[in-house]
Amino acid sequence: VTVLAPNRTPEPAPAHPAALPIRPPAGPLEPSFRPADRNRGRDRPRALVLFSGGVDSTVALWWAQAEGFDTAALTFQYPGRPRGEENAARVLLRAAGNPRRIVLDLPFLRESDSPAHPPGYVPARNPLFYAIAFHVAASEGIEAIVGGHNAEDGERFPDAHRAFLDELGRVLAGGLARGVARGTGPRDAPYLTFPLVALSKREVVARGKRLGAPVEQAWSCYEDLDEPCGQCPACKSLPAAFA
Numbered sequence: 001v002t003v004l005a006p007n008r009t010p011e012p013a014p015a016h017p018a019a020l021p022i023r024p025p026a027g028p029l030e031p032s033f034r035p036a037d038r039n040r041g042r043d044r045p046r047a048l049v050l051f052s053g054g055v056d057s058t059v060a061l062w063w064a065q066a067e068g069f070d071t072a073a074l075t076f077q078y079p080g081r082p083r084g085e086e087n088a089a090r091v092l093l094r095a096a097g098n099p100r101r102i103v104l105d106l107p108f109l110r111e112s113d114s115p116a117h118p119p120g121y122v123p124a125r126n127p128l129f130y131a132i133a134f135h136v137a138a139s140e141g142i143e144a145i146v147g148g149h150n151a152e153d154g155e156r157f158p159d160a161h162r163a164f165l166d167e168l169g170r171v172l173a174g175g176l177a178r179g180v181a182r183g184t185g186p187r188d189a190p191y192l193t194f195p196l197v198a199l200s201k202r203e204v205v206a207r208g209k210r211l212g213a214p215v216e217q218a219w220s221c222y223e224d225l226d227e228p229c230g231q232c233p234a235c236k237s238l239p240a241a242f243a
């Protein structure tokens with residue numbers, strides 16, 4: 001999970017075991033939200049994976065595919081999102097067999113100015129993301145919405161805590177109108193699922209490797225730089241997670 005952080009010039013970084021090679025910046029990212037092909041066979045349940053290009057969402061994507069879901073990847077583009085993350089996302093989606101991709105632009109999203117909040121904090125980020133994902137999934141009859149939050153995210157950010165995310169799923173499902181033609185049961189509502197929410201970062205990486213996900217290609221750094229800064233909390237925790 002990415003946290004927006006102000007751009008700043010870091011101190012020279014130490015050697016970084018999981019550093020990505022320097023790649024040219026990604027080209028312009030066009031928002032896209034095309035309706036799914038409704039003639040397509042519906043032999044498998046469908047999942048919409050919130051996919052940033054970071055380690056956790058990469059493992060979540062591989063998990064959904066391994067579970068047999070017909071998987072689509074939903075990426076939110078917003079000011080300050082590291083270009084390295086989008087570069088990684090494109091590489092990873094190719095490795096995943098080019099699942100359908102939906103990119104939605106959220107140009108209004110920004111860090112809080114309030115001194116009451118930690119640096120880089122985006123208020124209501126996850127409720128916004130999941131409400132939008134729920135809109136997409138419910139509109140298309142997609143059954144599952146998959147988020148790659150791990151246990152450590154929830155310790156730092158209340159809106160990434162397991163209890164909050166579960167409650168959010170109930171709230172969204174509870175607010176969904178149901179028409180007679182589409183049935184009346186709760187199964188009509190997409191459900192939110194968080195397959196990594198009990199795992200530490202290290203366990204997420206191990207799970208990803210077992211699933212065959214190229215986790216070393218994912219982007220973790222909070223900074224929008226050509227290569228990982230080596231200084232931010234994500235960079236500092238990465239060597240231990242990959243050890």
Ligand SMILES: [Zn+2]
Binds near residue numbers: 220228229230231
């Ligand atoms: Zn970093």
